[in-house]
Amino acid sequence: MAKLDLNRVPMPRQEPEVRAKNFSEVALGYSLKQALAEANRCILCPKRNCVAGCPVNVDIPGFVEAMRDGDMPRAVRALKSKNALPGICGRVCPQETQCEVACVINKRGAPIAIGRLERFVADWERANMGRVNSPKLPKPTGKRVAVVGSGPAGLTAAAELAKLGHGVTIFEALHVAGGVLTYGIPEFRLPKEIVQAEVDYVASLGVELILNSVIGKIDTVDELLESGYQAVFLGTGAGLPMFMNIAGENLNGIYSANEFLTRVNLMKAYRFPEYDTPVKVGKRVAVIGGGNVAMDSARCALRLGADEVYIIYRRSEVEIPARREEVENAMEEGIQFRFLTNPKRFLGDEKNWVVGMECYQMELGEPDESGRRRPIVKEGSEFIIDVDVVVVALGTTPNPLIAQTTEGLKTSKWGTVVADEDTGRAEKPGVWAGGDIVTGSATVISAMGAGKRAAADIDEYLRG
């Protein structure tokens, strides 16, 4: 066996100056040669630590070995048997804290770039095996399940249930399926064509997709249960934006990240006026927050033509919750980070437009419940940043619509639906829930894992 290379094959990417001006994908993907070189670094170790690091236990050595054998269709099957959305996960999973951190090579050098290989295999399938490659379906069981929400949790639950022979209908509030994958994560990080291909795959399993249907309004969960669905899976995510409740927050030019990203991604405001939904770009844009949502908002603002884009984060660089890779991408593109900074209030002009943001300097104190050092205001440190657009990216909570209209559903004080972690069973008979609606904002793969576990339990329930 060749000597172990401690460095991973670098991912080809668009140059920062170029990509900062377009919405095309930043990471270009490995060539076959690069993918094989990276796959060859894997030592196919018997302990397979990486598999346990993945929330859905993808058979990583299995698909990597198939790649090395030159048997791509087998790699595809190995991958897809555990993960229905590999093209998405390979791009947006926080691999560095999941499968890759667990890789044995991580102790000695860079772990295997599992996400990049996963992406390669998924992209290979799309290019070479036709748009969708559906498995054989069993005989229909005659049972029907309603899935509410078409984000990763809903899509996964639907796919799993369909593969088990159940009749599945997905109800989605928006006019496109995909949840956050469609309206939140921008094109340059996750091309919509890939999301659509995965949605098409789920549809090819016989899943019926009904768009423009807001459950709680057009039908309640109880009505679904009464109208012929034996089980309901709630995968409605955590879509309610949080604001800070500080002075001036409703000034013109201040967006929630959800609104900003929805205008840009779902409604394609970056192609206004060809697409009819506008977005205010601004010359000096401040994005408040340090998660993936903040990075995505800042990088969208830059691509829309802002001169200066700031990330305003109240802790330091060490604590930033966004994926490292995306923070680095943002820095390379010229996003300016203002760490240890927190807004106090917004200042407006006579026309109600935001013109400035008064901020505090912060310092870090003792660790809080989350284990991160608590940010503390430095008294008298106020200063003003001139801005003309602000995006508030401080997180989201579940939309209360379903909870308000469903009798017997239990929710926590955070508004999340209470459901069993292993089975997704909610307190209400016949109802399961999973993904961000249960956990609050989390990750694509954890939502998928929840969808999958719930599907298994629903199947058991339906077979009684």
Add this chain to the structure above:
Amino acid sequence: MNQILLRQDLVPKIHSFKVAAPKVAGKAQAGQFVIVRIDERGERIPLTIADWDRKEGSVTVVFMEVGTTTNRLAQLGAGDSITDFVGPLGLPTHIEKFGTVVCVAGGFAVATIMPIARAMRQAGNRVISIMGARSKNLIFWEDELRRVSDRLIVTTDDGSYGRKGLVTEPLRELLSGDGKISRVIAIGPTVMMKFCAKTTEPFGVKTIVSLNPIMVDGTGMCGCCRVAVSGATRFVCVDGPDFDGHQVDWDLLMARQRIYLDEEKRSFEQCQHQHGTHS
């Protein structure tokens, strides 16, 4: 896809569409709205449900041409389809037997107030309706509104029909008159709702208005539609659209309605350039 079953041109620039939407029709209640997107490139805009027919499975909306989307809608007719038609959204108007209810409608909002007046009447209220328009040629659904009201007062700004003046004048007279007014519902352009609320405030009569901020999703997901009511931020699409008019921060609402004036103009110019002007 939702097919337009019937188009009626009510007055210049105001049209009604009866749209096939059985599920929406099955659930619609007075005061709720739909979000409409004409096609792939279109914007999502809210329109109030003016009427519905559960048996036929249809929903009627009435819209006024003001910008790109409403102008493009006006180019459609029976047999055409609208790509997205989502609803019923928002909370229904609170209907109860209050006593005497005054329903005030300005401009195209005659259509918006119709189902509310009807429901208030069915709930056993005495309904006095006031409808105002700029001029006689802009009046529609007068007979329809009269049918669901115990009394109807019509005003025009220029005096070409009914009483000359604004809707707030007969409203003030009713409030200062002998009969007790239990509740006022005022729907129309933002300034009109604001002044109706200002008119009723000294009389202490609860006044419900239906707010019309800019929206995107209509499901509480984006916060675009936020307004301040009693000092608290509320989302009109899920907490409203009805609010207590005495508690609304009108200046904020009006400022937020102007966010995209430049873009709306640009988009409208392009739209007219592509389709020729319609007037």
